[in-house]
Amino acid sequence: xxxxxxxxxxxxxxxxxxxxxxxxxxxxxxxxxxxxxxxxxxxxxxxxxxxxxxxxxxxxxxxxxxxxxxxxxxxxxxxxxxxxxxxxxxxxxxxxxxxxxxxxxxxxxxx
Amino acid sequence: xxxxxxxxxxxxxxxxxxxxxxxxxxxxxxxxxxxxxxxxxxxxxxxxxxxxxxxxxxxxxxxxxxxxxxxxxxxxxxxxxxxxxxxxxxxxxxxxxxxxxxxxxxxxxxxxx
Numbered sequence: 574x575x576x577x578x579x580x581x582x583x584x585x586x587x588x589x590x591x592x593x594x595x596x597x598x599x600x601x602x603x604x605x606x607x608x609x610x611x612x613x614x615x616x617x618x619x620x621x622x623x624x625x626x627x628x629x630x631x632x633x634x635x636x637x638x639x640x641x642x643x644x645x646x647x648x649x650x651x652x653x654x655x656x657x658x659x660x661x662x663x664x665x666x667x668x669x670x671x672x673x674x675x676x677x678x679x680x681x682x683x684x
Numbered sequence: 685x686x687x688x689x690x691x692x693x694x695x696x697x698x699x700x701x702x703x704x705x706x707x708x709x710x711x712x713x714x715x716x717x718x719x720x721x722x723x724x725x726x727x728x729x730x731x732x733x734x735x736x737x738x739x740x741x742x743x744x745x746x747x748x749x750x751x752x753x754x755x756x757x758x759x760x761x762x763x764x765x766x767x768x769x770x771x772x773x774x775x776x777x778x779x780x781x782x783x784x785x786x787x788x789x790x791x792x793x794x795x796x797x
Contacts, residue, residue, distance in 0.1 A: 577726075607784075607786075617786075619787065622785060660727070671742060676726045
């Protein structure tokens with residue numbers, strides 16, 4: 574059974590205090606790992622897709638990396654508007670049509 | 685270009701009542717999905733449709749039925765609502781094939797009393 578675990582559940586940072594969110598996965602045949610951002614009361618919004626170990630992608634203050642067992646979402650010098658829940662999801666070769674989501678990390682950035 | 689739209693935005697049902705959640709996308713996507721999200725949890729897949737005319741069960745299909753009406757529309761039906769179905773329901777779509785990025789609707793908040 575595919576498993577995705579995100580940590581920590583909640584993270585509180587001061588504005589400008591860099592940190593990382595973790596997504597560890599236990600799957601056979603990773604097809605892709607996805608990061609989404611979800612604001613309160615809204616649907617998730619796509620951030621990144623990573624396909625192979627060693628791959629990195631960046632967008633503004635966010636950088637996603639992938640190893641064979643986990644992915645990190647690095648947040649550099651965060652701002653209050655980065656406050657949201659960040660969701661990680663995986664797709665596998667044996668379940669190509671389905672995504673398995675982690676429970677998310679809720680990030681709060683205080684000014 | 686509205687993306688993925690869902691109706692209604694909020695609904696209150698009594699136990700045993702039925703209802704249909706509607707979803708439509710205008711991005712010419714082939715695949716569509718229904719998820720539920722409970723407090724403090726991620727998304728759990730209820731049903732998905734890889735292409736028009738096909739549907740398949742996800743992780744938590746019991747108590748739900750779906751209809752892929754056409755390429756644009758994918759509905760979720762609760763035949764006899766139960767309090768355990770109180771949740772936020774999200775519809776999503778993706779182009780399919782190698783392009784698996786999902787685009788989500790705003791959600792339907794359902795309360796079953």
